[in-house]
Amino acid sequence: MAVPAQKIKDRLKAKFPKANLSTKRLDALADRLSKKPADDADDAAIDVVLDNANDFMPFEDIAKDDDRTRTLEAKAKDPVPKTAEEIEADRVAKEKEEAAIKAQGEAPEWAKIMIANNTKMAEEITELKQGKVTDNKRELAKKAFDSSDALKGLKPEIKEKWLGRIDLESETSFEDQVKGLETEHSDLVQTHANSQEYPGAPPGSFSNTAPTAEEVSDIVDNL
Structure with a gap:
């Protein structure tokens, strides 16, 4: 049960034109969501899947994270070494995030993956923000x-x-x-x-x- 990932991309862009997702993010979402509809799903059925995903985690919010990452990466190309205290703080934050994901219980697998990806992206943003800019x-x-x-x-x-x-x-x-x-x-x-x-x-x-x-x-x- 799946539809072509490209069809998911096309509908996502048409339905959420303000969500300026990165290519990498768009590919990941399309690959994950393409497995949800039936093989012969029409645009309306695909839109239902997209709406459910957007209700759980708005695509425009995800796109804003992508924009911030692109901006920071452009301004700070060299990674900033983390101190021992910062590494420990990141570890604690990651444990809390993982605990939150586990507590969701009924959350769909694709949503858990998106949250995990957002956690990793947040860590990268924090690293770039450490005074380098x-x-x-x-x-x-x-x-x-x-x-x-x-x-x-x-x-x-x-x-x-x-x-x-x-x-x-x-x-x-x-x-x-x-x-x-x-x-x-x-x-x-x-x-x-x-x-x-x-x-x-x-x-x-x-x-x-x-x-x-x-x-x-x-x-x-x-x-």
């Missing part, structure tokens, strides 16, 4: 900051403050954020230069001499 962003932000000639003259402690002003989660690129800091720095330099009087010059006259990097650092230190 943030560390990579921080390195890229620092690289963009250090490449700026205009900001090189800042004192180390001030440079650290200004580096911290780069928003790692912003949609604005690090390079554009650094350009914004350069503009602010340039404005401070000009303001300082305009405020300096020539020695012995009459009141109201100003010097065009640019301030030193140390003078600029003293200004921005109070920001």
